[in-house]
Amino acid sequence: MKEQDENNLFEGGMMKPARAWQRMLSGRRLDLLDPTPVDIEIQDIAHGLSFVARWNGQTNGDFPYSVAEHSLLVERIFRKLNPNSNSEARLAALLHDAPEYVLGDLISPVKAAVGYGYENLDDKLTAAIHRRFGLPTKVSPHLKKKIKKADKVSAWLEAMEIAGFSKHEADKFFGKFDQSYLSQFSIQIRPPAIVRKDYINKCLNLLDQI
Numbered sequence: 001m002k003e004q005d006e007n008n009l010f011e012g013g014m015m016k017p018a019r020a021w022q023r024m025l026s027g028r029r030l031d032l033l034d035p036t037p038v039d040i041e042i043q044d045i046a047h048g049l050s051f052v053a054r055w056n057g058q059t060n061g062d063f064p065y066s067v068a069e070h071s072l073l074v075e076r077i078f079r080k081l082n083p084n085s086n087s088e089a090r091l092a093a094l095l096h097d098a099p100e101y102v103l104g105d106l107i108s109p110v111k112a113a114v115g116y117g118y119e120n121l122d123d124k125l126t127a128a129i130h131r132r133f134g135l136p137t138k139v140s141p142h143l144k145k146k147i148k149k150a151d152k153v154s155a156w157l158e159a160m161e162i163a164g165f166s167k168h169e170a171d172k173f174f175g176k177f178d179q180s181y182l183s184q185f186s187i188q189i190r191p192p193a194i195v196r197k198d199y200i201n202k203c204l205n206l207l208d209q210i
Contacts, residue, residue: 022102032102035125037132045129046199048101050192056107059162061189067100068199069188070154075202077185078150085146087209092130092139093147094202099125133203134210153177153185161187 020033024044031039046068053064071094078093079085097105099122111118127137139147156174159165165173 030102032121032125035128037128040129040132042133042200042203045095045098045101046196046203049098049199050196052100052105054105054158055163056105058164059158059189060164061162063189063191065158065162065187065189066192066195067097067105068192068195069190070158071095071097072195072198072202073154073157073185073187074147074150077153078147080181080184081150081153082146087206088135089143089146091133091203091206091210092135092143093150094199094206095129095133095135096147096151098129133207153182157182157185157187162189 021029021031023029024039024041025047026041026044028039028041028044030044049068049071050066052067053059054067054070055065057064059065074096075090075094079090082089103118103121103125106114106118130137130139152174156170156177159170159174160167
């Protein structure tokens, strides 16, 4: 049996490449090692992200706090912090974690342990997603910094409201922020179907404005 399994790895005397594609609900076949824009669909992204839990699912509430919900909050925070930002920048903020619809959401210590392999996959998927929706392949360092700040504000709120962190811990890991605008946002934990619909609508609305 073992010999048969080993023989199945070869074709014409050469090692068969490992399967790296995933069939999506849209019918697309996404190659995770070599993704192309044609195989990216917003419905697949929204569906996947609405079922991917932040904080490894260790949050309070009747539903996991999803990456889709987090992304919607990051876009709102980004818009508040950068009122003159255009729709392209806001779309980049919304899609900042989009590759996680197939990669999952690894907490930061695990990402650091995995290292280059994860980062490489994330970069390739980000580039394909951005090309699919007409964004630059790479976000400029200036815009990336602004999105990262909104991301950290969201993480601080999540840590405090649903992940069981103390204020001291949240400040230590995510930074200290002006309470005047922190109080303008709150964490929502909603059913995946509702979050998925909102994510799709937000993306389509921003695309219409570009």
